[in-house]
Amino acid sequence: MPTAVPPSAEPRPADPSPRRAARATVSAAALQHNLRRVRELAPGARVLAVIKANGYGHGLVGTARALRAADAFAVARMEEAVALREAALEQPVVLLEGVLDAQQLPLASALGLEVVVHSPEQLAMLEAASLARPVQAWLKIDTGMNRLGFPPEAARDAAARLGRCGNILPAPRLMTHLACADERDDAVTGRQLERFAAALGDLPGERSVANSAATLWRPDSHADWVRPGIMLYGVSPFADRTGPELGLQPAMELLSTVIALRTVRRGERVGYGGVWTAREDTRLAIAAIGYGDGYSRHLGSGTPVLVRGQRAPLAGRISMDMIAIDVTRVPDVEVGDEVILWGAGLAVEELARLAGTIPYELLCGVTQRVGVTMR
Numbered sequence: 001m002p003t004a005v006p007p008s009a010e011p012r013p014a015d016p017s018p019r020r021a022a023r024a025t026v027s028a029a030a031l032q033h034n035l036r037r038v039r040e041l042a043p044g045a046r047v048l049a050v051i052k053a054n055g056y057g058h059g060l061v062g063t064a065r066a067l068r069a070a071d072a073f074a075v076a077r078m079e080e081a082v083a084l085r086e087a088a089l090e091q092p093v094v095l096l097e098g099v100l101d102a103q104q105l106p107l108a109s110a111l112g113l114e115v116v117v118h119s120p121e122q123l124a125m126l127e128a129a130s131l132a133r134p135v136q137a138w139l140k141i142d143t144g145m146n147r148l149g150f151p152p153e154a155a156r157d158a159a160a161r162l163g164r165c166g167n168i169l170p171a172p173r174l175m176t177h178l179a180c181a182d183e184r185d186d187a188v189t190g191r192q193l194e195r196f197a198a199a200l201g202d203l204p205g206e207r208s209v210a211n212s213a214a215t216l217w218r219p220d221s222h223a224d225w226v227r228p229g230i231m232l233y234g235v236s237p238f239a240d241r242t243g244p245e246l247g248l249q250p251a252m253e254l255l256s257t258v259i260a261l262r263t264v265r266r267g268e269r270v271g272y273g274g275v276w277t278a279r280e281d282t283r284l285a286i287a288a289i290g291y292g293d294g295y296s297r298h299l300g301s302g303t304p305v306l307v308r309g310q311r312a313p314l315a316g317r318i319s320m321d322m323i324a325i326d327v328t329r330v331p332d333v334e335v336g337d338e339v340i341l342w343g344a345g346l347a348v349e350e351l352a353r354l355a356g357t358i359p360y361e362l363l364c365g366v367t368q369r370v371g372v373t374m375r
């Protein structure tokens with residue numbers, strides 16, 4: 001029988017080390033620079049800063065505080081909006097997926113949240129509610145993404161119904177989302193813009209179309225509000241560019257620490273599955289980060305990391321908590337040295353390409369146990 005450990009009256013000692021094995025630092029100055037870059041590109045538009053998914057992994061509340069000069073924030077879920085209000089952030093907050101059910105409407109109203117209305121069900125919920133305070137609505141039109149939104153031919157009727165709804169502030173805002181802006185696909189993006197314009201005609205209400213890619217490349221999409229996400233974090237939405245090439249500053253650095261060193265002989269295999277074999281006597285540094293921290297296991301041998309400012313390749317598979325790095329050509333590596341997984345000097349865009357994914361997934365994938373520090 002397992003015996004229960006009695007709760008101790010003694011305070012537990014705090015971890016005296018200032019270091020966490022795997023950690024991320026986020027530069028508030030970089031976030032603010034990137035917001036200024038958005039304003040430079042879209043001088044006539046207001047900025048709805050997209051900070052969903054824990055601020056793309058950068059920390060929801062810290063990111064919102066750093067970006068307090070944005071005109072409004074966008075999140076995907078009610079929990080995220082509640083967390084912002086609990087942190088005393090009083091800026092306008094837009095729920096990009098709207099409410100899940102009618103019960104969330106009074107909460108949205110009480111917290112002063114703005115709701116996207118993308119479906120007949122959400123429209124009916126708003127019409128049936130009796131809210132103490134009307135909310136700002138963003139009517140979403142589906143111009144080709146085929147995910148959320150009213151079809152263009154239903155836009156005018158939905159806008160008219162929202163206009164008559166006492167639970168909505170006049171006038172509802174009007175939005176759509178672009179499917180291929182990151183591919184700089186002129187034909188698809190142009191068609192979406194045309195459909196949006198044709199569906200709405202001269203309806204009153206501010207308009208919003210542009211994500212980061214369109215903010216960077218399609219000034220004709222800027223309208224009244226741009227909705228940048230990834231570029232605020234200093235990362236490129238385009239597969240063939242990095243953030244700095246677009247005048248952005250990467251905000252996050254993902255870091256770890258060397259916890260062991262060893263030399264393996266030529267011909268020895270390393271890590272789970274033994275998929276990497278030393279071609280020469282090799283100096284290995286073991287660093288405390290793995291897929292349990294969000295460092296993707298799809299990154300294979302040869303993936304670069306920075307040790308003592310130099311690129312060094314991964315050797316073998318990524319474990320849950322550790323990686324092995326071939327530091328044969330990096331002089332004087334010691335236990336305790338810092339390892340940079342991505343950040344300035346090693347673009348997360350490069351890592352994403354190597355992992356066969358997009359930087360969004362790597363950034364959002366940074367897990368809870370990685371301490372994020374805003375500096």
Ligand SMILES: Cc1ncc(COP(=O)(O)O)c(C=O)c1O
Pocket residue numbers: 050096177210211212213227228229230231237
């Ligand atoms: C509706 C909507 N607008 C804007 C964005 C921001 O996109 P990006 O991060 O590519 O700028 C997103 C992100 O997925 C979104 O879902």
